Amino acid sequence: MALDLGQVAQLLHATLDSRQHKQAEVALKQEENKPNFSLLLLQIVSTEDFPLNTRLAGALCFKNFIKFNWVEEDGTYKLQQNEVVTIKSQLIGLMTSVPSSIQAQLGESISVIADSDFWTRWETLVDDLVSRLTPDNPKVNLGVLEVAHSIFKRWRPLFASDELYTEINHVLFRFGEPFVQLLASTDQQIEANKNNKDVLKQYVEVLNLLVKLFYDLSCQDLPPIFEENLAHVTGLLHKYLTYDNPLLATDDDSESGLLEFVKAGICEAMTLYMQKYEDAFGELCRPFITSTWSLLTTIGPETKYDILVSKALHFLTAVASIGTHAQNFNNPEILGQVVEKVILPNVSLRESDIEQFEDEPIEYIRRDLEGSDTDTRRRAATDFLRKLLDKFENLVTDVVGQYIKHYLDAFKHNSSEWKSKDTAIYLFSAIAAKGAATTSQGIKTTNSLVNVLSFFEENIAGDLLKSDGVEPIIKVDAIKYLYTFRRQLTKSQWTAAFPPLVQNLGSPNYVVYTYAAIAVERVLFLTDDSGQHVFGRSDVQPLAKDLLSHLFQLIEADPAPEKLQENEFLMRCIMRVLIVIKDGVVDFADTILAHLIHITDIVAKNPSNPRFYYYHFEALGALVRYAAPSNQDKFENDLYRPFASILSEDVQEFMPYVFQLFAALLESRPHGNLSEYYQHLAQSVLVPATWENKGSVPALARLLTSIIPRGAEGIVQNNQVEPILGIFQKLMTKKSTEIYAFDILEALLTSLPASGIEQYFPTVLTIIFTRLNSNPPEKFKQRFVRFYHLVASHDEDGLGADFFIRNCDTVQDGVFVPIYLTIVLPTTQQLARPLDRKLAVVGLTKTLADSQAFAVKYQKGWGKTCEALLKLLENPPMPVTSDDNVVEVDVDDLSFGVGFTPLNTCKKQPRDDWPDVTDVKQWAGSYLKKADERHSGAIAGYVNTRLSEEAKNVLLSYMS
DSSP states (O other): OOOOHHHHHHHHHHTTSTTTHHHHHHHHHHHHTSTTHHHHHHHHHHOTTSOHHHHHHHHHHHHHHHHHHSBOTTSOBSSOHHHHHHHHHHHHHHHTTSOHHHHHHHHHHHHHHHHHHTTTTOTTHHHHHHHHOOSSOHHHHHHHHHHHHHHHGGGTTOOOOHHHHHHHHHHHHHHHHHHHHHHHHHHHHHHHTTTOHHHHHHHHHHHHHHHHHHHHHHSSSOOHHHHHTHHHHHHHHHHHHSOOOGGGOOSOTTSOOHHHHHHHHHHHHHHHHHHHOHHHHTTTTHHHHHHHHHHHHHOOSOGGGHHHHHHHHHHHHHHHTSHHHHGGGOSHHHHHHHIIIIIHHHHSOOHHHHHHHHHOHHHHHHHHHSSTTTTSHHHHHHHHHHHHHHHOHHHHHHHHHHHHHHHHHHHHHOTTOHHHHHHHHHHHHHHHEESOOBTTTBOOEEOTTSOHHHHHHHHTHHHHHOSSSSOHHHHHHHHHHHHHTGGGSOHHHHHHHHHHHHHGGGOSSHHHHHHHHHHHHHHHHOBOTTSOBSSOHHHHHHHHHHHHHHHHHHHTTSOSHHHHTSOHHHHHHHHHHHHHHGGGGGGGHHHHHHHHHHHHHHHTTSOOOHHHHHHHHHHHHHHHHHHGGGSHHHHHHHHHHHHHHHHHTTOTTTHHHHHHHHHHHHHTSOSSOOOHHHHHHHHHHTSGGGGOSGGGHHHHHHHHHHHHHHHHHHHHHTTOHHHHHHHHHHHHTSTTTHHHHHHHHHHHHHHSOHHHHGGGHHHHHHHHHHHHTTOOOHHHHHHHHHHHHHHHHOGGGTOSHHHHHHHHHHHSTTOHHHHIIIIIHHHHTTOOSHHHHHHHHHHHHHHHHHOHIIIIIOHHHHHHHHHHHHHHHHSOOOOOOOOOSOOOOOGGGSOOSSSOOOOSTTOOOOOOSOTTOOSHHHHHHHHHHHHHHHTTTHHHHHHHHHSOHHHHHHHHHHHO
């Protein structure tokens, strides 16, 4: 059926309306499957008759479509070739003609395409861009440069490689000369239009992009074209670092103007040159140092200058990193000036900071805490100060120490001077901490010239203890000090400090109670030198019920979905308390479950804070793990409704979490038939469409592997083996999901009788062997080998090595021997996990003991198998102890969204197929000895005739 331009435009418009966006998105998803859908979207984007927001929605839809539908994992195109060619030929021209808001979305689309295609499959791109550049059409140039930046900025974080340098050289050969010319002509146009506001602004926008591109093109190595013209290019950049024109000033003190962005970009580029190309840039940097100093000492405190000030400070930090330049600061008088004129104005609280503290508390906390304040004046000034401290520790400690004393004295004489105390605490923390703070331990090393604990006792402890009469910001300073230097306190000091810290959760001030929750959570995570948690279950249990109750009260104070999930720090604290008290939660689990379900219902209406709901589901995971085993029916009944609702409402963000929690609930009662509750769930899991969302696959695979053992009987009766194997086959087609295919296959194998799976086994082997022939990664081979040993070890269930060989012969006569010799035996020695190695020991031992094929047909193979077993037994796997600790990935390393995020609190425990086998050497020897008796001494005969003398002696020592 053909696509209808007007209809798709209407659907795009409807996605902007909160009342109908869900239905509109579903309808658009169906349109996606029709040919040339992407070209239709570009047509809508380019048609000026449509409203701007409809065109913008089209550009956004196009970007997302390209993201998921451009190429397969192996790089082959998903779209028809004519569609691919048309998109590439239209995109650049479109970029130069649409408004800037649309340009940004199209730029990201081009970046996605460039990831797979540039430059080898899109060789014409740079020539196409260069051909469109003009000396006097800023609108076209903006579109061209936006595309160039969207592609070249990808180089910034990459590691050097020949492939990368080939790509950069391909670009520089075509783009370098035109870039330098455009920089010069843009400078001329800015001069020529200095009194024409509208035209001037357009050319300064072009200059802004040119500065970004200067950084992109230089980020890996110094381009020869820049090296040849360095004096000219840097001279021009210096001109705009000091340039001023009233026509470019913004009226709003909080909004950065174009000129601020240009100057900030220049500082950023000069920082790069200082760090990487100081040998070429060394002499040319002097005017930049002087101008940056002058700029920092004269610029106002308005927030519109924040980005520029922070980048300028980064540049001075880079200057101070280089020995020859750093010596300029090695003087008490000069350092005093640096502190007074640059550091103090930028670390002192401003009215805008206090306004944000009061009016946007959660933003204040995030900016302050999470490193998202890298572009704030405070953070940049601190980095500069710490760099100077690295170079001249005694001098900086002494000079800054005098200012700290001055500010503390000012507060002591007049308590209304609380801002002075804030500055003093901030300065002290800046010079006391050495190295970066870690998320788990805070600051690990401190400046030996100051005493962190005595400063706390003399100046901070009192603020922590007082229930009133302390400015909220000073209270936050006290909590943050404890949080920063948490590693420096002993257990006994923490025992004294912990109750007043918890007490601050009762503060009416949002930032104070949130910081208290942040500090409590990190202290509960804190470990000592031996790796033991400073606060264990016995320390926290007496407080836990009241503490959790209070935290839920704070979260649930405003029931609007966006407000309730605003504060992820409170939910992270709830999660941590539940992890620490473990099954100590059982006594009041009903109350906690009710709160978490209430929150699930509200947030599911509009999931907007991925961190909040990640911690929320981790908290649910901890509750399921520690409390569900003692009250399974209650948990299943109470959680079914909210979880079923999430699945029926198609809340994509929550589905991977829900599948994991369903699996954890099942695993908490590993025996007995599936309840009706799970039988319904199993049916929906077997629908192929459920597996379309890539982010849900790992969680779905886990759920299915939890359902299969409990529902084995029903699976055979209801003819569900084929649909499950269909899912196995589908997962095998993609590198990213093939490992999960093995999980499902192993669950079937160990849960169903051999008769229930034998008819399908040749097909399963065909699928696996086809993949083995296409040069798979080692990880795939290891999973295959684990699967082989699983089959070989379960000979008493009708499986075993002979079952495997018989089915291999059905696929192709003689195919087993090369696979066994080139993949199974060598890869067995590479198995790293103790449970996999143990499984291999059991599989190989049972093969030697009872396989008819190895006894008669593969006599040489018997000897090789025995050698492989002896190698494994040389380094036997130790018994696996049950691990009760929740090993966490730091949340900042996780990627959130519709992708898969594993829940650590209820992760699947590795399955031990042979828990009774503990001492593998003793077990293998004993098993072979009994087999020898069963087979009337046959095994001893093979040992004597098929093994080397050395191997024979080792094996006989185990058997005796």
